[in-house]
Amino acid sequence: MSHWDVIIIGTGSMGGAAANALAERGVNVLGLETFEPGHEQGAAHGGTRIIRQSYFESPDYVPLLRRSYELFRKLEEESGREIMELCGGIYIGDPESLTFAGSKLAAELHNLEHEVLTADEIRTRFPTMDPADDALGLYEANAGYVRPEETTIANAEVAARKGATLHFHEKVTGWTITDDGGVEVTTDTPDGPAVYTADKLIVSPGAWAPVLLPELNLPLQIDRMLFHWFTPDYTDKVPAEAWSEENHPVYIEQTHDNDQIYGFPATDGPDGGFKLGFFRNGSPTTADTIDRTVYDHEVEEMRARALELFPALTGPLVQAKTCLYSVTPDEHFVVGPHPDHPQVIVACGFSGHGFKFVPVIGEILADLAIDGTTRHNIDLFDPSRFRA
Structure with a gap:
């Protein structure tokens, strides 16, 4: 059984960005992903995604978008890949x-x-x-598009270069809280079941959120x-x-x-x-x-x-x-500590407009995993807001 500082379930768009941000800060991080980087099974594919700042969904997103633009450019520099094109x-x-x-x-x-x-x-x-x-x-x-496959592959490459351990084609079968306040994650591998433990867990499962976070009863x-x-x-x-x-x-x-x-x-x-x-x-x-x-x-x-x-x-x-x-019913994201388990951070419900935020969400998830808080305003995304 291997022990890590942080385990990430789902290293697609958001989880991959989180792995990159955590590895940059020297965190011992394991990412677990069912598919390969840049796959077409979820939401992050199709060649292009719009990026914009005049955000009709809510003006509250604009500061996050400004930071996201900065981090997309940083990812381009670190990866050598062409990711963001501003065509208006x-x-x-x-x-x-x-x-x-x-x-x-x-x-x-x-x-x-x-x-x-x-x-x-x-x-x-x-x-x-x-x-x-x-x-x-x-x-x-100051608007245009980003390339989702290139972004996801770039985050995986850069995260690994910074020291992250990423396992692809390894499906998570469950996670639990351990007696010492950590987490345990079980997976299926070609050699049979595997078990990993960590101090913190990030769950960024995309459309698999209802399967991996059933206890939250999120109205996704x-x-x-x-x-x-x-x-x-x-x-x-x-x-x-x-x-x-x-x-x-x-x-x-x-x-x-x-x-x-x-x-x-x-x-x-x-x-x-x-x-x-x-x-x-x-x-x-x-x-x-x-x-x-x-x-x-x-x-x-x-x-x-x-x-x-x-x-x-x-x-x-x-x-x-x-x-x-x-x-989600209000079409805002779900990002923050698990309401019942503060050592678990969740990121899901991106409602079809989340990809432009990938690098800043990765930064937020790293903040929450390391410090339990973030300088970014994420009140709009509180996972507890749907509870009666």
Whole structure:
């Protein structure tokens, strides 16, 4: 039986960042992961994830985002991988919509550089788009995308280089509190069951949270989500260059209560397609029973909605993929000490908008494991808030 300062269950996005942060501080850390770095079984895949600071979900996220930007750049330097690209972002909706008004509120409260564009100005600057006549867009130059697979692999590589021990393809079967106030974790390995002990435990299981944290009774809904890559119809008015990341921002749009969509420029060239998806249009599932087939009617539903904003998005489907969201009722994260076991720190429920916070969540988890507190304000994420 091996003893560690900290064990991490789940070294995907958040857990991998925590392993990196802990190893940098000289902590003897073991990470346990069912899959390989950069796998496609959870939420952190698909090539791109939006990163932005004019945050309509709540202005309280903005300080965390500022720190996250700094740490993404640090991870790029340490890993030598290209992770974050700032191509700009635009958040479009009717004047009262959360997408527009919430983004504007966050930008104004935190003095973020931004522009407000009318529908005509959006059409002129970004000719791929044809928003509703009364729509407004908040444009933020300091936005873009991060690459999730590259991020997860980079954290694993850098953490290992700093001294972390990471076990992949080793599934955790359970954890318990020991008589001395530590923790014990059991796993399945190719050679049979294994047992590890530690002073502290971080549980960052993604969509497997209901399995590994059942005692919390968290009201998590695990949703099967889709994203699609369509080929535009290139014309003289809207050529291939207009869809490229040199000329096109990431975007989020919801106007007059239609289904909110989000997406990216053609980050992999004109043949790679134009990626987009519904932000809140999933179907309940579990991490182990998700249907990975994308059906024709789902593709056509996505295309019909996409055409409302992108009338030239009429070409063939390049590909479509599934992913998993773990959604809380208030759509805020669950990050903090376990309500019943302070030596256990939990991180889950990232509700489809968590990836842009990966490095700062890793820093927070390391703070909590080492010091029991963090300088970052995480009151919004209290794991106890759903208890009666």
